[in-house]
Amino acid sequence: MVTKADTFRALHRGRLPDDPLVLPGPWDAASARALADAGFPALAVPSAGVAAALGHADGETPPEEMFAAVARIARAVDVPVSADVEDGYGLPPKELVERLLEAGAVGCNLEDSHRNSGRNAGRISGKDSDGDVLKDAHAHADWLAEVRSAAADQLFVNARIDTFLRGESDPARAIERAALYVAAGADCVYPIGAPVAVLPLLRSGTRAPVNVLARIDEGPSPAELGELGATRVTFGPGLQRRATAAAAEIAARMR
Incomplete structure (x- = not known):
């Protein structure tokens, strides 16, 4: 039996250079349905987009709320759903995997930096936070290996x-x-924030699909990023922020 995880993994294989896998980021069930109805074969839930939708700062969403949001999104669509769960919220690998699978996710983003201090120690609060530092790469790799062992082939780990x-x-x-x-x-692998100029080098030096962050209506198109080395293209919270800006514009016209 082919599972959604199998389908999601297959979407990353055999991509032509000008045809990377494009994964938009829903922040709730309604946006997920709209994106699936538009024909996207899978979705990538951004933690920052969900945080904003739930009224939290990026990186400050309680794990229970994040997993509940992912579950609502996954239930709303038939396509595979991957979820950004920051650095795993300090959960043991087995519990993290169980909660992702219970939510209906077939993939996850896991980052290799954390906050050294503060009430959410061990978690990243946002890419511009002064408290965020890189984890030891070998220790993080060991932790990823535990996640992979717990997940087997049920999760696509980005x-x-x-x-x-x-x-x-x-x-x-x-x-x-x-x-x-x-x-x-x-x-x-997802070298977030990598300058466009170094993408060919990253692609040639990496023995796995490469995820590249794109900005909506800015910079290289997904096809151009694919030519430079992207296997898949995501947009982080870009759609949620664009939708919020559009709502503000509509509200201004309604006054």
């Missing part, structure tokens, strides 16, 4: 690499981490 966000501009640092994470069982 390992986010935060070197570029944390001031490590040398692509070699991202490639080193990618190698460790792929060896640990990650299905895909």
Whole structure:
């Protein structure tokens, strides 16, 4: 029997350079239905988009609320759903996997930086937070291996690499981490914030699909990013922010 996880994994294989997998990010059930109805074969839930929709700052969503939001989205559509669950919220790998599967997710983003201090110690609060630091790459790889062991083939693991966000501009640092994470069982790597100019180098140095962040109506198109090395393209909370801006414009006209 072919599962949604199998379907999602297959979407990453055999992509032509100008045809990366494009995964928009829903933040609730209604937006998920709209995106699925538009023909997208899978969806990638952004933690920042969900946080904003629920009234939280990025990185401050309680795990219970995040998993509940993912579950509502997954129930609303028939296509595979992957979820950004930050750095796992400090949950043991087995529990993290169980909660993702209970929510109906078939994939997850897991990042390799954390907050050193504060009430949410161990969690990232946002890419611009002064408290966010890179985890030890080997320790993080060991943790990813535990997640992979607990998940088997039921989850597609997208390992986010935060070197570029944390001031490590040398692509070699991202490639080193990618190698460790792929060896640990990650299905895909996500060097978030990587400059477009280094994408070909990252692609050539990485033995796994590469996720690239795009901005809606800005910069290279998904096809152009694919030509540069992206296997899949995501937009983070871009759609949610665009929808909020559109609502504000409509509200202004209604006054």
